[in-house]
Each structure stands twice: as C-alpha cells, then as structure tokens.
Amino acid sequence: MKLIPFPLPLNIGTDIVHIPRIYRLIHRPASSSGSNSKATTSTSTSTSTSTSTSTSTYLNRFICRILCEQELEDFHAKFSPSRHLSLSRTNISIAVPPSGAPIDGVNSSEMARWLAGRFAAKEAARKAAPGGASTISWKDVMVRVDKDSGGMGGSVKPEIIYLKDGGARGEVGKLSISHDGEYVVATVLAATTSASTTQGPDI
Numbered sequence: 441m442k443l444i445p446f447p448l449p450l451n452i453g454t455d456i457v458h459i460p461r462i463y464r465l466i467h468r469p470a471s472s473s474g475s476n477s478k479a480t481t482s483t484s485t486s487t488s489t490s491t492s493t494s495t496s497t498y499l500n501r502f503i504c505r506i507l508c509e510q511e512l513e514d515f516h517a518k519f520s521p522s523r524h525l526s527l528s529r530t531n532i533s534i535a536v537p538p539s540g541a542p543i544d545g546v547n548s549s550e551m552a553r554w555l556a557g558r559f560a561a562k563e564a565a566r567k568a569a570p571g572g573a574s575t576i577s578w579k580d581v582m583v584r585v586d587k588d589s590g591g592m593g594g595s596v597k598p599e600i601i602y603l604k605d606g607g608a609r610g611e612v613g614k615l616s617i618s619h620d621g622e623y624v625v626a627t628v629l630a631a632t633t634s635a636s637t638t639q640g641p642d643i
Contacts (some may be wrong), residue, residue: 449632450502453567456625457560463552466499493518506559506578519551553619558583561615565600568613568630576602583615600628 503515565581566573582601600613613630 451568451570451630451632452627453564453569453573453630454625454627455560455563456623457556457563459552459624462556462559463549464623466548466552466555469496503555503596506555506562508582509583510582511558515554527560531596533550553624557617557619557626558626559615561598561600561617561625561628564626564628565613565615565630566603568628569602570630570632579603582610600630602630 483494491532503512507515559578561583562578562581563573566578569576569581580603582603583598584601585596585598597615598613598615600615602613603610611631613628615626615628616623
C-alpha cells in the first residue's frame with residue numbers, strides 16, 4: 441500500500457488532567473528542608489500558622505515552576521486579594537488552609553480548576569512542539585486569552601503562544617480546552633517549523 445504523507449506541516453498534542461490532583465497539590469505542605477525548616481521548629485502555639493505558611497510556600501513553588509511572567513500576573517489578578525498581594529513573582533503571599541477552605545476569600549476549587557486548565561494546555565503544547573515535549577519547558581509556552589474575541593456575550597478563545605527569544609516574540613498555536621466534571625482536556629495544533637517569515641501583530 442502506498443502511503444500519502446499528511447499534506448500540512450502540523451503537530452498535534454493533547455493532555456488530560458484530573459482536577460482533584462491539582463487541588464491536592466496546592467494544599468500540599470512544603471518540604472521541611474531548606475528555607476522551610478523554620479516552620480518545623482516553630483512552637484506549638486504557632487502550628488496552624490506554620491502549616492498555612494508551608495502550604496502557601498508549596499503553592500508558590502508550583503505556580504512559579506509552570507507559569508510564565510504574564511501568567512503569573514494573570515494569577516495575581518484573579519486570585520490574590522490586593523491586601524495580600526506580594527509584587528515579588530517568586531514570593532506570592534497567599535495563605536492556603538489545609539482544610540481546603542477559601543484561600544483569603546478565594547475558592548481554592550476554582551484556583552485548582554484554573555491551574556489544571558493551564559497545566560493541561562501547556563503539556564499539550566509541549567507535545568505539539570516541533571522537537572517534542574523534551575525540548576521546551578512549561579515556562580516556554582503561554583496560554584493567552586483574547587478578551588476581545590468573545591464578542592457580544594460569546595465565549596473568549598484561548599490560544600497558545602510559543603515564547604521565543606526570551607519572550608521578545610511568540611508563535612501562535614491553536615488551543616482547544618474543555619472541562620467536564622473532575623477533568624480538563626486540552627488539545628494544541630502547532631506548526632512543525634518556525635513561522636519567522638510571517639510577522640504578526642505585537643501583543
């Protein structure tokens with residue numbers, strides 16, 4: 441049988457994330473080693489404060505590991521009340537109670553859902569990258585939501601941006617993302633080669 445190659449230079453990637461897994465991660469106590477050792481040596485009178493702080497520390501580490509600069513700003517805007525907002529992108533001051541109660545007035549289930557969507561989209565984008573997932577990191581791709589794409593009450597359309605040259609430019613990939621119960625699924629369609637000859641608008 442003669443095989444006819446796929447006619448377009450495209451890659452596709454998909455990923456599925458169980459939202460409760462992300463929920464457990466953002467409520468996970470940080471390691472007692474290193475900078476968190478002070479929390480483990482705290483007196484019993486400050487146990488609850490130490491637990492909240494260590495959990496917040498793990499959340500900080502998680503989001504700083506997977507989110508790029510713009511996404512961290514989006515996270516700040518959506519989930520950090522101004523009175524608790526730290527401007528340092530490496531120290532986001534949000535107390536996360538281990539009970540799963542609202543995080544400083546923000547529903548932690550909503551936070552887990554948002555982060556699960558970003559994580560699934562980034563994993564799908566890495567799989568669709570020309571060299572495969574091993575060639576780029578989570579911070580090399582950005583989920584961008586065009587707030588003007590919704591029109592008159594329509595839904596906004598997220599897209600994937602492959603960051604190039606330290607974020608000085610970006611290549612757009614198509615993103616489809618769906619939530620169903622405890623799961624979120626993302627699919628990304630991306631070019632197999634750089635589109636450097638095509639100059640798009642600045643974002």
